[in-house]
Amino acid sequence: MPLTRRQFLASTAALALSPKTSFAATSPVIEATTGHVQLIDAEFGDYPQTEIWGYNGSVPGPLLRFKQGDTLKQELLNSLPSPTAIHWHGIRLPNAMDGVPGMTQNAVPTGARFHYEFPLKDAGTYWYHSHNQSTEQVARGLYGVVVVDENNAPDVDHDIVVVLDDWRLSDDAQVTDDFGAMHDWTHAGRLGNYIHAQLSEQPDSVPENARLRLRFVNVATDRVITVSVQGGDGKLIARDGMPLETPEPIDAMSFGPAERADILIDTKANEANAVQIVLHEGDTGYLLKEIPIAGSQPAREAIRPLPANPMPRLTDLTDALTVPLHMEGGAMGGLREATYEGETLDMRSLVDKGQVWAFNGQAGLSETPLVEVPQGQIVRIPMQNDTSFPHAMHLHGTHFQEVLPDGSFGPLKDTLLMLPRESREIAFIAGAPGKWLMHCHMLSHAAAGMRTWIKVV
Ligand SMILES: [Cu+2]
Incomplete structure (x- = not known):
């Protein structure tokens, strides 16, 4: 290099x-x-x-x-x-x-x-x-x-x-x-x-x-x-x-x-x-x-793990609720139509409104959440990045873990970088009640449609 x-x-x-x-x-x-x-x-x-x-x-x-x-x-x-x-x-x-x-x-x-x-x-x-x-x-x-x-x-x-x-x-x-x-x-x-x-x-x-x-x-x-x-x-x-x-x-x-x-x-x-x-x-x-x-100076002892935080980790996915998230839009594989502010719009109308990305056919926030769950509910979100760009998927309110292909869980994260065309699944335990945003942390993508929310009751 x-x-x-x-x-x-x-x-x-x-x-x-x-x-x-x-x-x-x-x-x-x-x-x-x-x-x-x-x-x-x-x-x-x-x-x-x-x-x-x-x-x-x-x-x-x-x-x-x-x-x-x-x-x-x-x-x-x-x-x-x-x-x-x-x-x-x-x-x-x-x-x-x-x-x-x-x-x-x-x-x-x-x-x-x-x-x-x-x-x-x-x-x-x-x-x-x-x-x-x-x-x-x-x-x-x-x-x-x-x-x-x-x-x-x-x-x-x-x-x-x-x-x-x-x-x-x-x-x-x-x-x-x-x-x-x-x-x-x-x-x-x-x-x-x-x-x-x-x-x-x-x-x-x-x-x-x-x-x-x-x-x-x-x-x-x-x-x-x-x-x-x-x-x-x-x-x-x-x-x-x-x-x-x-x-x-x-x-x-x-x-x-x-x-x-x-x-x-x-x-x-x-x-x-x-x-x-x-x-x-x-x-x-x-x-x-x-x-x-x-x-x-003298060499140090071997590196040990940090003390664990009290954030709960997933142990299994029994009784989990599954909510898929289909990510689409952007250049080179754009959106044909999407719902924005309650209306179904074609691509040209979406561009006019600065909305060029969507989650499950919805650009920007919808009135209703992606899912409404009680506190403690385990939620699985298989995410399919059907776009030509990477996205940094961020969930507010609690950390999630990736569900790896062998069924094991990845480390606790609050943001997951997804590469173009990649499919990854996250799961989390619904935390404090309220309205929690989930969005791409490429802030341009969030502004241009990549936002949803989860309601915990
Ligand atoms: Cu993005």
Whole structure:
């Protein structure tokens, strides 16, 4: 794999990482507001600061850090010109705290506040982001990370959040405002020209045999980001916040939008003498971030699994209710017709309304849910991706497990990346009562039709 120091995905904007981290400390009030940040590193030229929309004016927003069992209490203050709301991605919470305007709360108008408060039952790596006009608001920077520490967390030398993002910037480094571009919505979504990684902590160097916990979060609106870590041996210990029962070897990791992974690595001297986070695009690797290795310390004990969370896991599918989900639409295999806002529309009328994807022939949300089930009901959703694009299927309110072809269950996840034409099945135990969204986390696809909901009573 050829490794180059920098990536230029487009002629105008360089791929790099910002020279310093903008992670701020936890604060009780999160103000959604505009800000200016130096997104493009000076070594790529004399680019001006980028105007962003961010929590407390930064990207990412403040790193919110709690202990398992704590109660999250955060006041959202909206100082943006548009209404907004915060979704707490992957966190089990009461429905009224889920942050979905039109479904669980009203969007918070300019100048107003909304109080979010809920107990944090599960440890792990989660994130928060706008769920209102999110194709625009997340693309402008409205996201941050929530870390819930285990009460007996593994001993590590550094615990570092790695935020992976993809920006579409103009020649003068500003976020382009082509948020509803139909070509994006019908294809792979809003792909940027500036991919970067921001670290919550950047040690000057680490010794050989240092143990690092790296928490990867893909906050991109639409891009699947594939990275590997060089300069260490380690294991994958959690996905989407939830511990793996058995840590797994790490290879290149592909993250659909919203997917996370925690890894533990013990640093090993390599040619570069550095821990390197490498972006893979096709056959080429691009260096996103590195931490030099200097000195040495004694080797660590073997990596053990994280303590399990209280999230229940599936044991069998007896009495499960099965609800198939047929995913269709987009370019190269489009939709002939679909129901939208109660009307059956042909393809041209759908495009006029910006709706080009459907679940079970329904574009956007229907009045009635995909399924209504009592709390505790096991639901199976065989999903058929009958499109030419990947989709990152996300369920709100609880994690699911994949039902694997041999009948066993995959790890707990809240987002599943499905490749074109792929069929995969998920199953979950219906959690807290309420209206829970299920959608593609390619936010362009969600805006253009890939949304449904599940009612738990
Ligand atoms: Cu999608």
